[in-house]
Structure formats: structure tokens, C-alpha cells
Amino acid sequence: MAASGLSSTEKKVAFSLAGVFGLRMMGLFMIMPVFALYGQHLQGFSPLWVGIAIGAYGLTQAMLQIPMGILSDRIGRKPVILGGLLLFAIGSVVAAMADSIYGVVLGRALQGMGAIAAAVLAMAADLSRDEQRTKVMAIIGMCIGLSFALSLLVGPIVAQHLGLSGLFALTAVLALCGMAIIQFVVPSPVGHAPKGDTLAAPARIMQMLKHPQLIRLDAGIFILHLVLTAVFVALPLDLVSAGLAKEQHWLLYFPAFVAAFILMVPLIIIGVKRKNAKGMFQLALLILLLALGLMALFSQSLVGLSIAVVLFFTGFNYLEASLPSLIAKFCPVGEKGTAMGVYSTSQFLGAFCGGLLGGGAYELLGASGVFTVGMGLVLLWLLLSFGMQNPVMLKSYTLSANVAGKAEAGEMAAQLSQLEGVAEAIVVLEEKVAYLKVDEHFDLRQARAVLGSVN
Missing domain, CATH: 3.30.70.100 (Alpha-Beta Plaits)
Known part of the structure; x- marks a missing residue:
């Protein structure tokens, strides 16, 4: 009979890979709450280019996510992960040395080329038993969420003391730390886990795109990260206008994220107890709509924006946590790797489009216009969700x-x-x-x- 808990090797694999994933995601996320505020000295600075710089990683990430996973199956997980982290470090250095916003965009695009998510998850699967694999993946998933919360705390503090160049330099150091963990802490796999669970099969991608439930979820994660990126083009500038100095933004973001996490828990509990994931999902979308509406209406009120931020993160956290689980429940048996590959590509493409749309909307319509456009997209997602089924618990x-x-x-x-x-x-x-x-x-x-x- 299999052991009920993780072995010492599985614990080491779970936490070390979670650390690598977390360090990398912090490097990507730390720029979001600070770039519009600390990048104003860069040549060519404009709201449109702010959005492009924040979201540039998403385009290259989306293009290379599936190919890098397939490559890891051919030449090995470690070479692909190490190469991806090295690319990320190089991109960070390019962005740190840039004196124009165009150089930052180039650096962010290079960061995104280090698309290691599929390879890391495949490596976690290789090094864990089937009955413990879900726990290993859950630890990695929790670390991704934690890294986002920490980036909202660390980003403004680092930018305040070291400036934008120092922040990018720190992300390069984090990438090098990740490389050291992969090389010296994580064991080398001696075999591959079944591909259907971990890696995308290009021949079956169209099958995932035609699946009526999966396409709703893929569209959802696209919209969610589009709106997230667009919001952070405009929100930091609104907070300054409302009287919150840029050095103090972390005093709002981090507590708001923690409060939102606490508020999210009842949604999860009710959804599970009543077996009504769809209902809670739609409630989270309504919370997101309300948050964006408050941002649009109370752009000069610090109290109004603070309430909106808490509500925004409540809806965002619930949806971000729920979507991968729903993908796994709805995807055809043996096709989880392909379904997650399409999902991840949609997520990163949404981040790129969010930067582009957010920056463009800010130049044309101002901050309230960005939030209004976001409301329209979330409303579209809400309409799509009416065709969503409650997943069977399997x-x-x-x-x-x-x-x-x-x-x-x-x-x-x-x-x-x-x-x-x-x-x-x-x-x-x-x-x-x-x-x-x-x-x-x-x-x-x-x-x-x-x-x-x-x-």
C-alpha cells in the first residue's frame, strides 16, 4: 500500500521547484505596481508604452510555452529550465541597463522567452508518484499565488530604495538563485511521467479549442490577465492622484491582498459544500465588475480605491485559483497536458493584450476609460459563463x-x-x-x- 504522505524526495522536489517558480514569477510581477510610477524618466515614456512594457513578456511566453515543454521532453528538463532562467536573467539585465522604454520592452520580451512553466511542472511530475502528484502540484500552485502577493509588497519597497534599474537587477539575481536550486538541489529525473498528464500534444490542440467548456475557461483566463495587466497601467497613477505617495503603495496592496484572500475562502467553502462551482464563479465575476466600477467612479478617492482594490483581489484570487481546477475537471481523460498548455498560452497572451489595451485606453480615455473597458470584458465573460456546466466531482x-x-x-x-x-x-x-x-x-x-x- 502506498504511503499516505510525501516522501522526503517529493518534499524536496515540491518546495525547491515551487521556490524556482516563485522567484521567477516575482521577477515578472514586481514591475506591475511600480513601472508607471518609477519609469517616467525613461526616453519614450507614455501610457501606451508602459502597458506594452508590463505585458511584453506575455507575448513571447505565449509563443514559446508549448514548444519549450516539448523540447524538455526531448533534451531533458534541466537543460530547458536552466536555459530559460538564463534567458530570464539576460532579459532582466537588458531592462536594468535600458535608458529608454523600448529597451525595457526588449528586456521584458527576453524575460518571457524563458518559458519554463511546462518544463517545471513536467519535472515535478517526473519526480513524484502518481498518488502524490496532486499534492506536489498544489504546493507549486500555492507558491505562485504567494509570489504574486509578495511582489505587491516587495516591488514598491525595492523600487523606492534601488529604483527601476535596481528592481530589474534584483530579478536577474533571483533568476540566478533559481538556476542554482535547479542545478544543485533538485534531483535529475531518470524517466518521464506520462505525457498526457504533463505536456501539450500539438496534434490535439484544436480538439481543446473546440471543447465548449474548455474554450470558456481559456477565454476566461485570457480576460482575467488582460484586465489585471490593464488595471496596473492605470491604478498606480490614480492612487498617487488620490493622495497616496508612490513609496506607500505597498501599505495598500499587501493588506488588501491578504484581506481578499480571507474573503475568498467562504466562496470556496460554499462552492464545494453546495456543489455549485458555477454560482460562486459568477459571484466572483460580479465582485470583479463591482471593483472595476468603483475604480472608474472613485478615481480621486483613496477610500473608494482602497475598497475597490480589496474587492478586485477577492474576485481575482478566487477565479485564478478556480480556473486550473476546472480545466482539469472538464478536460478529456489523458489530455490534461494539452488542455493546460492551451490554458497557459491564453493566460500569457491575455497579459500582453492587457498591456497593449490598457496603455492605449489610458492615452485615449484616461484611467476611468481603462476600468470601463475592463468592465465590458468582464461582462462578456459573465455572459459566456451562463453556458458553463457545474463540474462533476471526479x-x-x-x-x-x-x-x-x-x-x-x-x-x-x-x-x-x-x-x-x-x-x-x-x-x-x-x-x-x-x-x-x-x-x-x-x-x-x-x-x-x-x-x-x-x-
Whole structure:
């Protein structure tokens, strides 16, 4: 019987990879709350170019996210992750040395070229047992959320004392620390986890784009990160106008993020207890709409903006935490890697478009115009959500399958599908693995008997 907890190796893998992911995401996020305020000395500074600089990483990240994951399957996880972190460090140095906003944009684009998310998650899967993989991924996911919260605290403080160049230099140091962790702390995988769970398959991307539930979620994460990036083009300038000195912005952002996290918890609990993920999802969208409306109406009121920021992060945190889980629940069995690849690409593309749209809207319509455009996009998302289904609560299993041919794989899949509690089953001959989605009535021992192997 498998151990119920993480082994010492799995703990080391989970926390070290979470640290690498967190350091990198902090490097990307720290610029968001400060660039519009501390980049005004740069040649070519304008709201449009502020937005492009904040979101530039998203375009290169979106373009390379899936290819870098596939490359890691061919040449190894560590070389791709180390190369990606090195690119990130180089981009940080380019941005730190820039005296024009165009140089910062180039640096941010280089940062995004270090698209290591898929490779890191695949490495986590390689180094963890199937029954513990969800815990490892959860630790990494929590660290990403924590890194965003810390970036709102650390970014303004670092920018105040070291300036924009110092902030970018710090992100280069963080990338080098991540490289050291990968090289000297994380074990080298001796095999690959099943690809269907971890990496995108280009041939099946169109299948994900045609899935009526997944396309709603992909559009949602695109809009969420578009709105987030656009908001941070305008919000820091509004806060200064409302009387909050730029050196004190962290005194609002960080407590607001913590308060929003506390407010988010009841939404999660109610959604799970009542099995009404859709209802809580739509409530979070309404909270986001309200927050953007307050930002548009009370742009000169520090109290109004503070309330809006708390509400914005409440809606954002809930949606950001819920969407990956919903992707996993709705994606076809054995296609999680492809579904998450499309999802991540949509997320980063949204960040780029948010910078572009936010900067353009600010120049044409001012800060209130940015928030109004954001409201329109969230309203569109709310309308899309009415076609969303409440997900069925299923667990996923990935089990080794001793199959010698296509006919045997088909017969094994048919037998697994007949077992009580099995909602979906597929056996992949090339990977020698069976993917199952099951409910609470599933008996793992019966599945193992069919597979003819002990997992």
C-alpha cells in the first residue's frame, strides 16, 4: 500500500521547484505596481508604452510555452529550465541597463522567452508518484499565488530604495538563485511521467479549442490577465492622484491582498459544500465588475480605491485559483497536458493584450476609460459563463498498463470502462499507461487486476 504522505524526495522536489517558480514569477510581477510610477524618466515614456512594457513578456511566453515543454521532453528538463532562467536573467539585465522604454520592452520580451512553466511542472511530475502528484502540484500552485502577493509588497519597497534599474537587477539575481536550486538541489529525473498528464500534444490542440467548456475557461483566463495587466497601467497613477505617495503603495496592496484572500475562502467553502462551482464563479465575476466600477467612479478617492482594490483581489484570487481546477475537471481523460498548455498560452497572451489595451485606453480615455473597458470584458465573460456546466466531482488516476499491441490496449480500455465508478478510461499504447476518471464508487484494486500490474 502506498504511503499516505510525501516522501522526503517529493518534499524536496515540491518546495525547491515551487521556490524556482516563485522567484521567477516575482521577477515578472514586481514591475506591475511600480513601472508607471518609477519609469517616467525613461526616453519614450507614455501610457501606451508602459502597458506594452508590463505585458511584453506575455507575448513571447505565449509563443514559446508549448514548444519549450516539448523540447524538455526531448533534451531533458534541466537543460530547458536552466536555459530559460538564463534567458530570464539576460532579459532582466537588458531592462536594468535600458535608458529608454523600448529597451525595457526588449528586456521584458527576453524575460518571457524563458518559458519554463511546462518544463517545471513536467519535472515535478517526473519526480513524484502518481498518488502524490496532486499534492506536489498544489504546493507549486500555492507558491505562485504567494509570489504574486509578495511582489505587491516587495516591488514598491525595492523600487523606492534601488529604483527601476535596481528592481530589474534584483530579478536577474533571483533568476540566478533559481538556476542554482535547479542545478544543485533538485534531483535529475531518470524517466518521464506520462505525457498526457504533463505536456501539450500539438496534434490535439484544436480538439481543446473546440471543447465548449474548455474554450470558456481559456477565454476566461485570457480576460482575467488582460484586465489585471490593464488595471496596473492605470491604478498606480490614480492612487498617487488620490493622495497616496508612490513609496506607500505597498501599505495598500499587501493588506488588501491578504484581506481578499480571507474573503475568498467562504466562496470556496460554499462552492464545494453546495456543489455549485458555477454560482460562486459568477459571484466572483460580479465582485470583479463591482471593483472595476468603483475604480472608474472613485478615481480621486483613496477610500473608494482602497475598497475597490480589496474587492478586485477577492474576485481575482478566487477565479485564478478556480480556473486550473476546472480545466482539469472538464478536460478529456489523458489530455490534461494539452488542455493546460492551451490554458497557459491564453493566460500569457491575455497579459500582453492587457498591456497593449490598457496603455492605449489610458492615452485615449484616461484611467476611468481603462476600468470601463475592463468592465465590458468582464461582462462578456459573465455572459459566456451562463453556458458553463457545474463540474462533476471526479478523481484522476494514471496507472501503468502492460499492453503489447493496439488490440490489447483497446480491450483493456473497454474492460476498465465497465468497472463501477469509472467515468472515462483510455489506454495509450505508446506510453504504456492508462488514464482514468472515476467517482467515489471506484475500486482501485479492480482496476489493477484488469491492468495486470501493481502500481
